[in-house]
Amino acid sequence: MRIAGGGHMRDWLALHDRPALVVGAGGLGGASAVSLAAQGARVALVDVDERRLEAVVRAAKEAGGEGTVEPIACDIRSAERCRAVVDEAVRLVGTPQVFLHAVGRNVRRPVLDLGDADWADLLELNLSTAYWLGQQVGRLMVAAGYGRMVFVSSVSGLLAHADHAPYAATKGGLNQLVRVMAREWAASGVTVNAVAPGYIETDLTKDHLDRNGNRETLAGLVPARRLGVPEEVADAVTFLASDRAGFITGQVLYVDGGRVLV
């Protein structure tokens, strides 16, 4: 029997020394990388923006955990680059036992105003990179017989927000990709889950929230009556990335203050 405060409570999440690959050093990926490193993980962190990478490396040092964050600067928009990024992560921190996909973009326009490039670009960045990276990391995790994968979805994968067509389609698609990978890899010790945040203030949402009272209007739609903060998503990611979440797979965990309830 496990007794709270007993020996197992030290490194309860068992993330110490675990090689991790986090893709996306923005608000949510950055906070998650810092959280994983604070738990002792060795994190390879990928982003196209070198300044964001540096900021997260600094934040992880300031947080003072025993883990590390190793930056990899790369634009991940092709299958070849996704595979190269995984190779580089293996070289830097070892075969990933934890993987987080936290890259995505939104184009807020009605369907009738969207161009072909809007659709193609969002599909590539939000969904295809998740497939390419998930497949390549999945190969390694299945061979190793252990893995924890988390993909950042959104409440838009479930709700029909106007002006969100390509974004919503990629997040709904991501939820199904997660479920199929979870089913295929469950017997190999690999769990695959999504976290689906509601509105969280990051660079992705800041401009939109700053416009015409959007912040207050959107907070009013949330039963908790507020927007979330990146650390609240990072906490959910860290749990799903841990040994403690070994029997949870194929789930979409809403981190949204109750937004999808109404």
Ligand SMILES: NC(=O)c1ccc[n+]([C@@H]2O[C@H](COP(=O)([O-])OP(=O)(O)OC[C@H]3O[C@@H](n4cnc5c(N)ncnc54)[C@H](O)[C@@H]3O)[C@@H](O)[C@H]2O)c1
């Ligand atoms: N912030 C929210 O409210 C919210 C809500 C629901 C879901 N999400 C999802 O969370 C994920 C992360 O969002 P965020 O809020 O942290 O956004 P963000 O804009 O703060 O971070 C996204 C990061 O992706 C990087 N990136 C963009 N294109 C890239 C490319 N081609 N190659 C490599 N890196 C690239 C950016 O440089 C940035 O650091 C996204 O999938 C987003 O859809 C965010």
